Amino acid sequence: MNIKDVIRAEEGEIFDIELDENVLKANAKLAQQNRELLLKHGVNSIDVMGSIGAGKTSLIEKMVEKLKTRYRIAVFKGDLTTTIDAEIISRHGVDVIAINTGKECHLDANLVHKALKRLNLKMVDLLFIENVGNLICPAEFPLGSEKRIVVISVTEGPYMVVKHPFIFMDADVVAINKVDLAEAMEVDVTKLGGDVKKINPKAAVVATNCRTGEGVNQVIAALKL
Amino acid sequence: MNIKDVIRAEEGEIFDIELDENVLKANAKLAQQNRELLLKHGVNSIDVMGSIGAGKTSLIEKMVEKLKTRYRIAVFKGDLTTTIDAEIISRHGVDVIAINTGKECHLDANLVHKALKRLNLKMVDLLFIENVGNLICPAEFPLGSEKRIVVISVTEGPYMVVKHPFIFMDADVVAINKVDLAEAMEVDVTKLGGDVKKINPKAAVVATNCRTGEGVNQVIAALKL
Numbered sequence: 001m002n003i004k005d006v007i008r009a010e011e012g013e014i015f016d017i018e019l020d021e022n023v024l025k026a027n028a029k030l031a032q033q034n035r036e037l038l039l040k041h042g043v044n045s046i047d048v049m050g051s052i053g054a055g056k057t058s059l060i061e062k063m064v065e066k067l068k069t070r071y072r073i074a075v076f077k078g079d080l081t082t083t084i085d086a087e088i089i090s091r092h093g094v095d096v097i098a099i100n101t102g103k104e105c106h107l108d109a110n111l112v113h114k115a116l117k118r119l120n121l122k123m124v125d126l127l128f129i130e131n132v133g134n135l136i137c138p139a140e141f142p143l144g145s146e147k148r149i150v151v152i153s154v155t156e157g158p159y160m161v162v163k164h165p166f167i168f169m170d171a172d173v174v175a176i177n178k179v180d181l182a183e184a185m186e187v188d189v190t191k192l193g194g195d196v197k198k199i200n201p202k203a204a205v206v207a208t209n210c211r212t213g214e215g216v217n218q219v220i221a222a223l224k225l
Numbered sequence: 226m227n228i229k230d231v232i233r234a235e236e237g238e239i240f241d242i243e244l245d246e247n248v249l250k251a252n253a254k255l256a257q258q259n260r261e262l263l264l265k266h267g268v269n270s271i272d273v274m275g276s277i278g279a280g281k282t283s284l285i286e287k288m289v290e291k292l293k294t295r296y297r298i299a300v301f302k303g304d305l306t307t308t309i310d311a312e313i314i315s316r317h318g319v320d321v322i323a324i325n326t327g328k329e330c331h332l333d334a335n336l337v338h339k340a341l342k343r344l345n346l347k348m349v350d351l352l353f354i355e356n357v358g359n360l361i362c363p364a365e366f367p368l369g370s371e372k373r374i375v376v377i378s379v380t381e382g383p384y385m386v387v388k389h390p391f392i393f394m395d396a397d398v399v400a401i402n403k404v405d406l407a408e409a410m411e412v413d414v415t416k417l418g419g420d421v422k423k424i425n426p427k428a429a430v431v432a433t434n435c436r437t438g439e440g441v442n443q444v445i446a447a448l449k450l
Contacts, residue, residue, distance in 0.1 A: 006323040053381030105361040136330035155380035156278030
């Protein structure tokens with residue numbers, strides 16, 4: 001038996017609101033202003049994106065541990081309503097600003113702009129911006145950062161990259177996390193990495209276990225930090 | 226060290242587009258029409274929502290196996306661009322319509338309305354509508370279904386419920402999946418279930434392993450099927 005039918009959403013349909021060009025243009029313009037502000041103060045900035053529980057916060061924690069003696073680090077942490085992760089990261093002795101989006105499913109350049117105004121950028125060398133747990137919506141909203149990491153987890157299944165291509169198109173680094181569970185999940189890490197490379201040949205793909213720290217040095221090297 | 230600051234997105238901010246009341250009202254109206262159409266034809270309809278890789282498709286497969294001798298089943302399967310999951314479900318001998326949302330991060334009542342028009346509703350008793358893998362955006366877009374299942378996975382971490390409360394508010398059943406990995410992930414399933422109950426005391430919480438079928442009968446019972 002085959003699939004009975006395939007329906008494709010067309011641009012301009014009434015609920016196709018994410019693609020509103022005015023919103024995207026306004027966001028892109030403000031993202032560019034954020035970028036200029038960061039560059040002016042010599043702040044290196046990195047987006048960290050990925051689905052719920054992929055390991056974004058754990059990766060940031062491990063990078064902060066390794067980098068905080070070399071750089072003055074700040075972290076923006078996006079979440080709907082909680083500050084749990086922001087508190088976890090702040091225990092590492094770096095400045096953290098929590099950004100609560102309410103029901104919004106992604107950060108945008110406006111929220112990041114507000115957060116940047118609360119920070120003394122002269123005192124920051126490196127900024128991580130952790131987005132809300134979502135592998136889809138953040139792709140369309142640049143925030144102004146220099147580089148983008150996407151964290152995926154083998155627990156998300158064997159097809160997760162091909163099913164969500166857009167987020168990988170602009171990624172500089174893709175961390176395939178929880179590789180210790182790959183066998184139990186029957187997921188082929190090399191195949192997942194190949195799926196990423198087909199979408200974006202320039203992305204550096206690194207296998208990680210953010211609990212043990214495996215692969216974190218390679219992520220840092222890929223970001224040229 | 227504490228969090229330096231907490232920024233909260235306010236309604237009416239320029240990029241706060243999801244909360245556009247006109248869009249939500251138009252969606253709600255069309256969802257009501259979908260509901261009436263389904264009721265008129267005696268079709269029981271169930272949303273299946275959850276993040277990427279939580280096990281939505283696996284749960285539907287197991288339910289289809291157990292229920293297809295008792296009901297004539299159809300499945301709508303939302304995904305950005307692929308039909309991988311739709312093909313997997315169609316192997317079980319039920320009618321499947323794939324709905325590709327493009328860059329959209331959730332189904333809406335309009336897309337479901339289009340899919341309903343392609344289906345001979347007189348030949349259907351039970352309809353599962355699997356949303357795009359996303360634990361945030363689908364919460365605001367009712368589709369017209371009778372009941373909602375949310376599938377979460379222990380691999381998504383110990384705080385995943387409290388961090389994404391909105392999706393649980395209208396859930397009839399919450400399946401906590403991959404319970405075989407709970408110990409390895411250091412996640413307390415009872416605690417996760419308690420987090421759900423705090424948000425929505427009426428939700429039935431079922432521990433599942435959709436690979437082995439553990440808990441699937443309880444999900445079916447909770448849906449009164």
